[in-house]
Amino acid sequence: MHIPITKPYFGAEEHRAVAEPLETGWVVQGPKVAAFERCFAACTEAPFALATTSCTTALHLALVALGVGPGDEVIVPAFTWVATANVVEMQGARPVFVDIELATFNIDAAQVERAITPHTKVIMPVSLFGISAPMQPLLESARRHGLKVVEDAACAVGAWYHEHHAGTLADIGCFSFHPRKAITTGEGGMVITADEDIAQRVQSLRDHGASKSDLARHLGARSYVLPEFNVVGYNYRMTDLQGALGVAQMGRLAWILEQRTRLAQRYDEALTEVGWLRPPVLPAHCRHGYQSYVCLFQPESPTVANVARLCTQRNALMDVLETAGIASRPGTHAVHMLGYYRDKYGLRPEDFPNAYLADHLTLTLPLYAQMTEAEQDFVLTHIVEHHLQG
Numbered sequence: 466m467h468i469p470i471t472k473p474y475f476g477a478e479e480h481r482a483v484a485e486p487l488e489t490g491w492v493v494q495g496p497k498v499a500a501f502e503r504c505f506a507a508c509t510e511a512p513f514a515l516a517t518t519s520c521t522t523a524l525h526l527a528l529v530a531l532g533v534g535p536g537d538e539v540i541v542p543a544f545t546w547v548a549t550a551n552v553v554e555m556q557g558a559r560p561v562f563v564d565i566e567l568a569t570f571n572i573d574a575a576q577v578e579r580a581i582t583p584h585t586k587v588i589m590p591v592s593l594f595g596i597s598a599p600m601q602p603l604l605e606s607a608r609r610h611g612l613k614v615v616e617d618a619a620c621a622v623g624a625w626y627h628e629h630h631a632g633t634l635a636d637i638g639c640f641s642f643h644p645r646k647a648i649t650t651g652e653g654g655m656v657i658t659a660d661e662d663i664a665q666r667v668q669s670l671r672d673h674g675a676s677k678s679d680l681a682r683h684l685g686a687r688s689y690v691l692p693e694f695n696v697v698g699y700n701y702r703m704t705d706l707q708g709a710l711g712v713a714q715m716g717r718l719a720w721i722l723e724q725r726t727r728l729a730q731r732y733d734e735a736l737t738e739v740g741w742l743r744p745p746v747l748p749a750h751c752r753h754g755y756q757s758y759v760c761l762f763q764p765e766s767p768t769v770a771n772v773a774r775l776c777t778q779r780n781a782l783m784d785v786l787e788t789a790g791i792a793s794r795p796g797t798h799a800v801h802m803l804g805y806y807r808d809k810y811g812l813r814p815e816d817f818p819n820a821y822l823a824d825h826l827t828l829t830l831p832l833y834a835q836m837t838e839a840e841q842d843f844v845l846t847h848i849v850e851h852h853l854q855g
């Protein structure tokens with residue numbers, strides 16, 4: 466048996482959808498991207514949704530739209546995908562890392578207050594693996610200090626915080642449609658916002674700074690009048706092939722989330738008998754999007770002193786799973802320990818100890834909508850029967 470870490474779900478609708486732009490010839494950002502944006506806005510209840518080429522470019526546009534530049538600081542969690550910090554560097558600003566809570570793997574809101582300086586411009590929490598960041602206290606900090614909030618909701622389609630979909634409480638929310646996510650367009654991203662001015666800026670910035678999109682120009686009168694370019698923009702336009710795929714994927718989103726949640730709950734139940742592998746911890750007011758099912762390997766209480774030994778044990782389990790044909794992965798990175806950030810800012814493991822522990826001890830189990838219970842039981846059998854060594 467071969468069980469991948471995840472697998473996109475494509476059916477006849479996706480095949481039909483991508484064929485359409487090939488037939489009409491409109492393959493760049495156009496009617497299908499617009500349709501995808503409408504679906505996404507409706508699903509998240511966001512007033513504006515703007516597609517991009519990836520979540521990385523969505524985050525980059527968010528910072529450009531907010532005027533982040535040299536001399537500014539942006540608060541980011543120390544445990545996240547490297548893109549969260551990279552987009553801050555791309556703007557010549559400084560990412561200020563804050564440690565995470567080991568329970569949720571999300572930024573520790575209490576520590577955010579202490580990281581705010583007169584240079585702070587934006588708080589950029591991440592709703593990691595499908596669990597919303599602690600938005601309420603973060604928004605209170607932002608309000609108190611006059612800061613903007615950009616939520617990296619790359620993994621958070623289907624994640625809710627109270628009655629708010631991920632990304633909607635922040636000034637700007639950014640999503641990813643990379644194949645590791647619940648729905649995919651190959652590469653792809655989305656910016657959502659309730660602020661019309663920000664939406665207009667993002668719309669222009671993703672399209673070379675044009676004052677009008679190609680679609681609007683071609684569909685309107687005097688289509689020969691070219692747009693104005695008042696700002697320096699980028700080419701971060703999603704293709705209509707991806708837009709069409711996105712619409713088809715949105716049609717299955719509810720079913721995909723249902724299946725992922727059902728399977729995650731089966732994992733939860735089975736893992737109660739495995740004391741050394743802690744299932745995801747979901748705060749009471751949150752609904753999990755289950756982009757990934759990420760456990761914490763903790764045969765004993767982890768510390769910076771014992772983490773190397775525990776990590777060796779975790780890796781031994783991952784080797785056993787791989788030999789059996791089962792893919793597993795660490796959660797994500799302690800970004801402060803990645804070469805660029807470690808060297809540029811002189812950071813040490815103990816600066817953000819929970820991020821360091823999570824980096825070494827997280828374990829992502831396979832999860833995809835079409836996973837059979839037989840496949841899941843195969844994974845569980847190998848975990849339950851695994852004997853920890855030394």
Ligand SMILES: Cc1ncc(COP(=O)(O)O)c(C=O)c1O
Binds near residue numbers: 548591619641654
């Ligand atoms: C937390 C987080 N932020 C940003 C990204 C970047 O997304 P993309 O690959 O769409 O650029 C990812 C992708 O995995 C992510 O997990």
